[in-house]
Amino acid sequence: MKKTLMSLSLILIVILALTGCYEWPDPIWNPDDTGLATPTITGVDVTTLLGGIDDITITGSGFGNTADELLVYFKKGTSVGRGRVIAATDTELIVEAPPVYSDSLEIWIDRRGAFEYAKYTTNLITISSGIKKINITTESTMKQIAINESGDMWVALGSNKSMYHITADDSVTLVDGVSFAGTMNVLAMRSSGSDLYYTVREYIAKYDGAIDRHKVNPDKNPLSDFAFANNGKIYLVGENNIYSTDHDMINEAVAVLDTNYNYTKCEVYDGKLYAAATYVGSDTLRLLEKSIRTYPINTDGSLGTGEVIINWTEDFAGSVITGITFDTDDKMYVATKTRTPIYVIEPVAGSYADGNIELLNPVILDAIILSMRWDTGDYMSFITEDSEGLQAPNRLRMRTTASPNYMP
DSSP, rough: OOOSOOHHHHHHHHHHHHHHHHOOOOOOOOOOOOOOOOOEEESSSOSSETTTTTTEEEEEEEOOSSSSEEEEEETTEEEEEEEEEEEEEEEEEEEEEOOOEEEEEEEEEEEEEEESEEEEEEEEEEESSSSEOOOOOOSSEEEEEEETTTTEEEEEETTTTEEEEEOOOOOOEOOOOOOOOOOEEEEEEEEEEEEEEEEOOOOOOOEEESSSEEOOOOOOSOOEEEOOTSSEEEEEEEEEEEEEEEETOOSEEEEEEEEEEEEEEEEEEEEEEEEEEOOOOOTTTTTTTTEEEEEEEEEESBOOOOOEEEEEEHHHHTTOOOEEEEBBTEEEEEEESSSHHHHHHETTTTTEEEEEEEEEEETTOOOOEEEEEESSSSSEEEEEOTTTEEEEEEEOOOOBBOOOOOOO
């Protein structure tokens, strides 16, 4: 796989550099050195930005053509944030907005070799947060999350199967889940329209506002994840098996594939089932090898021969995958329990194995991801855990729209 991703140590340095608090720099004029001409800013293309997510195009002159030789500051009073210069020409800069959430921001540009700042104060720049963390205090751990196209989120708690319903305007309601004897966690959640689907042990349940749910019991293996397909099927993954059932879930799920893998997360996209898999077969050299595998979905609902598209152990040191999804531009998003939490893999010539890799919004995302879901719409949701073990649900505004999961 082509590695366009920087080393983790360098990424952390960049993140700290972009998100740290800045003291306003001292004057840089040196009367004994002529220096380069001071750059000039003539305009910007937007006045409202999502901090850490959106780009702003700055026009002017005298910028030079080297992004690394330019520092772009967003300033209000004594508060300063630094944007990340993505591309530069002598007359145009593309800059990722910093996570500075304030209005009436001035733009100042420092070019290496010039001894005065370019300043732009006639246009007011408002930067709002591109991510919303929901502050919920609970004694229970947060296990799984789902979100619909309107931005409504559901968060499953610990072993009691209760859930928080968090509307797009952040009102919170506690909802009772499926009642079981014993303590069992919700293993996967997904929304479709106004309905919520989730798995508990070997059951998949549908919640449509009523207490009574439909349940499907394929056998006694826990169902780690599931995905809807536009052939009328739901595909469910677990230990050694992939199952399917109809969208109405009236009939029991049946095993469609028996393999040498344990599956943890899955997604259906472009006629294929993608799954995070751990090898548990007889080849001792491959034992516990992690990968992302893909299976073509046949017209009769069966699955074709699987193949490894990413050797996760080799390429990503076997980090724990907590979610897989796609956007309408064919990019794959893989959430992990690492401090570089969400990888974006763009295929090259149709191959994710040879894809280009970057991080999703590294300026504002640096906590591990416990659960991630992006079914449709413009919002991704995930549960983060910080260095102190504190958990929180988050709603992230995305630039592109997720691939739809079909329900008839």
